[in-house]
Amino acid sequence: MSKIIKFINEVRAEFKNITWPKKETLIQLSIVVISISIIVSIILGGFDYLFTKSFALLTQSLEKNQTQNTLPIDPKQSESTDSAQTTESATSEIENFNLENINN
Secondary structure, three states, X not given: OHHHHHHHHHHHHHHHXXXXXXXXXXXXXXXXXXXXXXXXXXXXXXXXXXXXHHHHHHHXXXXXXXXXXXXXXXXXXXXXXXXXXXXXXXXXXHHHHHHHHHHO
16 A cells, blocks of 8 residues: 555656646647648548549449440340240351351
């Protein structure tokens, strides 16, 4: 228990040695800290906004390119639901394509 009391007395002695800032200095330094915090938050917010918008534009352009590169669905093929018919028609289309390429 005596160690705790000794520690508290030493802390009090150290607090008496502290030079506390005057009220005017404290206000000035507080204004500086708050101002720098606001400026940094505005800069970071601006970067966040720019990166968000540029990423959105990039993803939109990539999505647009992907939709342009896809082939349209042939309505005749989408109507047939029989997998055997679809396989046969696909096989015949491949054979016709191969024959056309060989003849050319």
